[in-house]
Structures are given as C-alpha cells and as structure tokens.
Amino acid sequence: MSGADPIRLYRTVRLIRRFEERAIELVRSGHIVGGIHPYLGQEGIAAGVCAALRPDDVVAGTHRGHGHVLAKGADPARMMAELCGRVTGLNRGRGGSMHAADFAVGVLGANAIVGAGGAIVTGAVWARRRRGEDLVGVSFLGDGAVNEGMLLEAFNLAALWRVPVLFVCENNGYATTMPVADAVAGSIPARAEAFGIRASTVDGQDPAAVHARTAAALARMRADGAPEFLEARTFRFDAHHTFEHAVRLDYRSPAEVARGRSRDPVRIAGSRLSAGDRAAVDADVEAVLEAAVAQALAAAEPDPATALEYLYASGLTARTGGG
Amino acid sequence: MPRLSYRRALNRALADELARDEEVFLLGEDIRVAASAVTAGLLKRFGPERVRDTPLSEQAFTSFATGAALTGARPVVEFQIPALLFLVFEQIVNHAHKFPLMTGGQCAVPVTYLVPGSGSRTGWAGQHSDHPYSLFAHAGVTTVVPATPADAYGLLVSAIRCDDPVVVFAPAAALELRAEVSDPVPVPLGRGRVHRTGADVTVVAVGHLVHDALAVADELAGEVSVEVFDPRTLYPFDWDGLLGSVARTGRLVVVDDSNRSCGIAGEVIATVVEQVRLQAPPRRVTRPDGAVLPFAPALDRAVQPGRELLRQAIAHVTKDG
Incomplete structure (x- = not known):
C-alpha cells in the first residue's frame, strides 16, 4: 500500500487547524453567529481518511464537521462564507456550520443529529452502485453516536446488503461532556463486529496511520463490497462547542487536556516535512484563509425575501406567516 | 367498465411507476410476500433489487431512502402500521424534508411514504389505529389522503413523480372500496375535488370520511343541500378550490379523523374564516383531544368521527344561519 503524500497530509491538517482558529475568531467577533463545534485536535482523521478517497466517493459528516467538508475538497472560501451566513456560502447561507x-x-452534508449520517450515506452508495458506479462511502461519527439505535440499524443494513461504507468513529473520549467509560457498555469496535463488520482501531492523531488503515480498508471494500468500521482514537483540543468558551463546564482536568494536546496531529504530520516545505505550506494556507475570510466578510447576506427559497424542490410555494 | 379496488389501484400505481422509471424502487417490511397486498406480484416482476424487503429497522431504512433519493433515486417506503410514522418522524421531517433548504438547493429528496391501512382498523387498538396526517401537514411535508380507487392510483403516481417527500395515507376504511375506473390517470397534488355539489353547506371530508359525508348528504337531500369537498391533498391544500365552494354555500363543516387540537380541521376553519364571512359559525367533527383508540369495538367507534356527529354539525350550521 503506497503511503499518502506527506505534504498533502500536512497541508490538509494545517488547513483545517487554521480554518478552525480563524472561525473561532469570527465567532468571537460576532461574524459567525450561533458558534461552532471546533474540530481542533481531530484533523488527522479527516485528512487521513479523505486522502484515501476518490473524488466520486461520498462522505457524510457530523455536527463537528468542518474538517470532513474541507478534507473532501470543498472550497475553504465558500465554507467560510457559509459559516458567516453569506449568499456565496456552500449552502447559500441556508445551512451554516452544522449542515x-x-x-x-x-459531501452529503455535515449533520446536526448524532448518528444520522450512517443510513443516509448507505442509501446513497447503494443507489449509485445499482447504476454501475463502483464508489464507496464514509460515514464519520463520534463516540456518542455508537449509542444511537438508528446508527446500529444502519450497520445492519450496510452489512446485510453489502454496501461498502466505512464507518469512521472519531472517539474523542466524550459525547459533549459524557465520558465514553460512563456511556458505552462493551467496546466501540465490538458494536460493528456484532454485525459481522470488520473493525479495528487506529491512532487518530497520526494522519499517515489513519490514511494507511483507510486505504487498506477501502481496497478490501472495493473488492468485496462489504462495509468496515474504523475507530480512530483522538482528543478534542478545544470546547465541545464555542459556547463553552463563556460557560466553563467541569468535565476534563487541565492535566488531561494537557496530556491530550501533547499529541498534536499538525505537529506529527509537520515533523515529516523539511522546515522549508513546512514553511511553504504554512504560507500557502495562511494566504488561502486570509482570502477566504476577506471574501466571506465582503459577500452579501441573503435577502430576507428569499427565506423560503429551496424549501421545495418541486417548486411548491409555501404560505408565508403574516396576517 | 372494469371495477378497480382501492388496494389494487395502489398496486397498479406501484407497478406502473416501477415499469416506467428504473429509479423507482420499493422498501418495506414483508413487501416481498405483500403482507399488505399492495405489493402483490411486484417481486416476481421487478426482482429483489427493486422490491427490497427490509429488517425491522424503520429509522435506518427511512434514511436509507433519503440517501438513495439524494442521488436521484425515487424510493417508495411502505409502512404497514401508521404508528411507525411516529418512529420515523425525525427521519422524514428533520432530514428528508429539510435537506433541500438546508443545502441551499443542492439536492431533492423524492421519497414516497405509503401507509396502506391508516386510521382505525377495528380490533387493532391503541398503537395500530392512528391517523397522523395532520402532523405531516403541520411540518410542511406533502400529505395526501385519497378517498377513492381512482384517486389512490392517481395520487400515488403523482407522489412518486414529485421531487419532494410525500406521505400517502391510504385509510384502512377505504381499502376495500371498489369503483368503476376504465383507465386510471395521474391526479395532480394539491387539487381538491367536489364530489357532490350543493347550495347550503360545504362539508370538507378527509379520506374515507368522504364516503360518510356523501351518505349523509344523500340522507339529507330535500332538507339540506350539501356540497362535499374532498381536499385529497392536505398539504399543499387546495385553498382556492375550497374558498370557491364556501363562497357558494356560505357555511362550513369539516369532518376529519385527526385528534381535535391542531388537527387539519382547525387549519381549514381558520383559513376560511380569515377570508370569508360565513353565514353561521363553522363546525368540525374530529376525534377527541388526545384520542387513543380503545380496543372494544364500541369504544373504538365512539372516538371516531361518524355520521351522527356530522349530521348534528350540519344541523347546527344550517339552523344558526
């Protein structure tokens, strides 16, 4: 199995890292309303998984979904514009961070409902393969999602109907504030193994390791059509959501956070580059994000008269709420 | 003229759409053996890829349909029991319905949800006898409740061809109906039908209750001239059609198999009185607030909107005027 290009992996984790840091600044300055669920610390997973995908493969993300969208190839400027609620955003300002x-x-969408993406991506991959395409799908999910019945039902359908979906569990140790140890009976990979799904665990802080494991899984999946499950152990460097910056919730000790942050996917990926290559990537990422933020803030906000646009694909017009 | 049963009309609509469009496929529990009869013969004709029997995983297969639809497929999902819609309300309302707007128009979700046997099925009691069409109308999901075999065929065909999610309620009390239908055709969504013209009062009747309303109108002929309006689609509602009828009669009664609070009858009355000065206060006949259908047949019937209550409501609005 050939390894991923270390420059590409580093560029992706660095892009996500700096994107999230810039987005948090925009939350603080009031340009992004409603806040975000920062992906900081988990960048290696999206970067490693998506580096192994083809452009025609599909992914479904989570509420902590910026990394998945960016790693799969969305334009950072349009993504930033979406977070800022602008007409130039990926969703024309109708979705925001979680959608x-x-x-x-x-990218079939980040999704604000925990565990919802698994069945959706399974259906999408099945339908396209029925037309003769040989794509695969990825369902990103958190450790909280493994307790959602709807996801376990999706495991069953994917295994039963041989739909090649890689379920990637980003186990950052907490479902919001609930520790895995207090929430998950049995083990996380055993959830998938119970359905006859091949499952394994990887160090989510090392994008090259994630990539290698994903590439091997996808090769098997493309050959035999079966789904697989990958638990990526990771650590969320920042808050569950930026609201936590104002309201400190006491569930992780400073020592635990320091220990978690000591294994940084950006540093790990960067250590595999020469200082010159690293500096070149960093400069490029800064330029991309500088332009992204500038373009987002310069873009128009949607016209309130268009608030119901796109509600119905059939062209149906909804009644408005006025008297 | 050939007689077509309501159930057979649904079966024929599914067969015709499966034959017409390769992107149409069926999902549901026990559909290979056609436990509800509406998928009879379809497995043999179209094969297991397009007539997919599912495990008891309603939430997953409902969202599986959403995912397939995002890529251009047109799934039809059958639910044997109306209460299963409560289990998948999240998957339909929070995902299938919201995806087009939330993605800024990047996708469509053309899924049809078919409930062959909604409302009371005598003896099936509390958890198998719901009629939750008002919930979907409230959420803004296209909702149809055909009353006749021809409309069952025509509305199901239109639902499958619609680019939005559509819930099709086929009332259990209508499934055994037969009617003379020579060549069933698609019926446009959002267009009501005046089954019987009248001059004194408009009775809006939903689904199987159309037939009760027609029977009562027959009984009252000579005393009161009753117009029976069948909306057929509850969302989007044919307001122009209804307002035209009420403009002629000046009086309104709605008979609706929903629980009273927030049922579609309330919406119909509110919309009409916002726009028309009626000659008498309107009336509605519904299930009681918070209805749970009890098991014993007499109790089950006691909480369903029936002909006696409809007669009383018509008497009220015609006397008051």
Whole structure:
C-alpha cells in the first residue's frame, strides 16, 4: 500500500487547524453567529481518511464537521462564507456550520443529529452502485453516536446488503461532556463486529496511520463490497462547542487536556516535512484563509425575501406567516 | 367498465411507476410476500433489487431512502402500521424534508411514504389505529389522503413523480372500496375535488370520511343541500378550490379523523374564516383531544368521527344561519 503524500497530509491538517482558529475568531467577533463545534485536535482523521478517497466517493459528516467538508475538497472560501451566513456560502447561507454540504465534491452534508449520517450515506452508495458506479462511502461519527439505535440499524443494513461504507468513529473520549467509560457498555469496535463488520482501531492523531488503515480498508471494500468500521482514537483540543468558551463546564482536568494536546496531529504530520516545505505550506494556507475570510466578510447576506427559497424542490410555494 | 379496488389501484400505481422509471424502487417490511397486498406480484416482476424487503429497522431504512433519493433515486417506503410514522418522524421531517433548504438547493429528496391501512382498523387498538396526517401537514411535508380507487392510483403516481417527500395515507376504511375506473390517470397534488355539489353547506371530508359525508348528504337531500369537498391533498391544500365552494354555500363543516387540537380541521376553519364571512359559525367533527383508540369495538367507534356527529354539525350550521 503506497503511503499518502506527506505534504498533502500536512497541508490538509494545517488547513483545517487554521480554518478552525480563524472561525473561532469570527465567532468571537460576532461574524459567525450561533458558534461552532471546533474540530481542533481531530484533523488527522479527516485528512487521513479523505486522502484515501476518490473524488466520486461520498462522505457524510457530523455536527463537528468542518474538517470532513474541507478534507473532501470543498472550497475553504465558500465554507467560510457559509459559516458567516453569506449568499456565496456552500449552502447559500441556508445551512451554516452544522449542515455544510457540497454535493459537487461528494459531501452529503455535515449533520446536526448524532448518528444520522450512517443510513443516509448507505442509501446513497447503494443507489449509485445499482447504476454501475463502483464508489464507496464514509460515514464519520463520534463516540456518542455508537449509542444511537438508528446508527446500529444502519450497520445492519450496510452489512446485510453489502454496501461498502466505512464507518469512521472519531472517539474523542466524550459525547459533549459524557465520558465514553460512563456511556458505552462493551467496546466501540465490538458494536460493528456484532454485525459481522470488520473493525479495528487506529491512532487518530497520526494522519499517515489513519490514511494507511483507510486505504487498506477501502481496497478490501472495493473488492468485496462489504462495509468496515474504523475507530480512530483522538482528543478534542478545544470546547465541545464555542459556547463553552463563556460557560466553563467541569468535565476534563487541565492535566488531561494537557496530556491530550501533547499529541498534536499538525505537529506529527509537520515533523515529516523539511522546515522549508513546512514553511511553504504554512504560507500557502495562511494566504488561502486570509482570502477566504476577506471574501466571506465582503459577500452579501441573503435577502430576507428569499427565506423560503429551496424549501421545495418541486417548486411548491409555501404560505408565508403574516396576517 | 372494469371495477378497480382501492388496494389494487395502489398496486397498479406501484407497478406502473416501477415499469416506467428504473429509479423507482420499493422498501418495506414483508413487501416481498405483500403482507399488505399492495405489493402483490411486484417481486416476481421487478426482482429483489427493486422490491427490497427490509429488517425491522424503520429509522435506518427511512434514511436509507433519503440517501438513495439524494442521488436521484425515487424510493417508495411502505409502512404497514401508521404508528411507525411516529418512529420515523425525525427521519422524514428533520432530514428528508429539510435537506433541500438546508443545502441551499443542492439536492431533492423524492421519497414516497405509503401507509396502506391508516386510521382505525377495528380490533387493532391503541398503537395500530392512528391517523397522523395532520402532523405531516403541520411540518410542511406533502400529505395526501385519497378517498377513492381512482384517486389512490392517481395520487400515488403523482407522489412518486414529485421531487419532494410525500406521505400517502391510504385509510384502512377505504381499502376495500371498489369503483368503476376504465383507465386510471395521474391526479395532480394539491387539487381538491367536489364530489357532490350543493347550495347550503360545504362539508370538507378527509379520506374515507368522504364516503360518510356523501351518505349523509344523500340522507339529507330535500332538507339540506350539501356540497362535499374532498381536499385529497392536505398539504399543499387546495385553498382556492375550497374558498370557491364556501363562497357558494356560505357555511362550513369539516369532518376529519385527526385528534381535535391542531388537527387539519382547525387549519381549514381558520383559513376560511380569515377570508370569508360565513353565514353561521363553522363546525368540525374530529376525534377527541388526545384520542387513543380503545380496543372494544364500541369504544373504538365512539372516538371516531361518524355520521351522527356530522349530521348534528350540519344541523347546527344550517339552523344558526
């Protein structure tokens, strides 16, 4: 199995890292309303998984979904515009952080409902394979999702009907504030194994390791059509959601956070580049994000008169709420 | 003229759409053996890829249909029991319905949800006898309740061809109906039908209750001239059609198999009185607030909107005027 290009992996984790840091600044300045669920610390998973995908493969993300959207190839400027609620956003300002989608690059959407993406991506992959395409899908999910019945039902359908979906569990140790140890009976990979799904665990902080494991899984999946499950152990560097910056919730000790942050996917990926290559990537990422933020803030906000646009694909017009 | 049963009309609509469009496929429990009869013969004709029997995983197969639809497929999902819609309300309302707007128009979700046997099925009691069409109308999901075999065929065909999610309620009390239908055709969504013209009062009747309303109108002929309006689609509602009828009669009664609070009858009355000065206060005949259908047949019937209550409501609005 050939390894991923270390420069590409580093560029992706660095792009997500700096994107999230810039987005948090925009939350603080009031340009992004409602806040975000930062992906900081988990960048290696989206980067490693998506580096192994083809452009025609599809992914479904989570509420902590910026990394998945960016790693699959969405334009950071349009993603930032979406977070800022602008007409130039991926979703024309209708989705925001938790629903960002870019069907053109195979992102079926971040999703605000925990565990919801698994069945959706399974159906999408099945339908396209029925037309003779040989794509695969990825369902990103958190450790909280493994307790959602709807996801376990999706495991069953994917295994039963041999739909090649890689279920990637980003186990960051907490479902919001609930520790895995207090929430998950049995083990996380055993959830998938119970359905006859091949499952394994990987170090989610090392994008090259994630990539290698994903590439091997996808090769098997493309050959035999069966789904697989990958638990990526990771650590969320920042808050569950930016609201936590104002309301400190006491569930992780400073020592635990320091320990978690000591294994940084950006540093790990960067250590595999020469200082010169690293500096070149960093400069490129800064330029991309500088332009992204500038373009987002310069873009128009949607016209309130268009608030019901896109509600019905059939062209149905809804009654408005006025007297 | 050939006689077509309501159930057979649904079966024929599914067969015709499966034959017409390769992207149409069926999902549901026990559909290979056609436990509800509406998929009879379809497995043999179209094969297991397009007539997919599912495990008891309503939430997953409902969202599986959403995912397939996002890529251009047109799934039809059958639910044997109306209460299963409560289990998948999240998957339909929070995902299938919201995806087009939330993605800024990047996708459509053309899924049809078919409930062959909605409302009371005598003896099936509390958890198998719901009629939750008002919930979907409230959520803004296209909702149809055909009353006749011809409309069952025509509305199901239109639902499958619609680019939005559509819930099709086929009332259990209508499934055994037969009618003379020579060549069933698609019926447009959002267009009501005046089954019987009248001059004194408009009775809006939903689904199987159309037939009760027609029977009562027959009984009252000579005393009161009753117009029976069948909306057929509850969302989007044919307001122009209804307002035209009420403009002629000046009086309104709605008979609706929903629980009273927030049922479609309330919406119909509110919309009409916002726009028309009626000659008498309107009336509605519904299930009681918070209805749970009890098991014993007499109790089951006691909480369903029936002909006696409809007669009383018509008497009220015609006397008051």
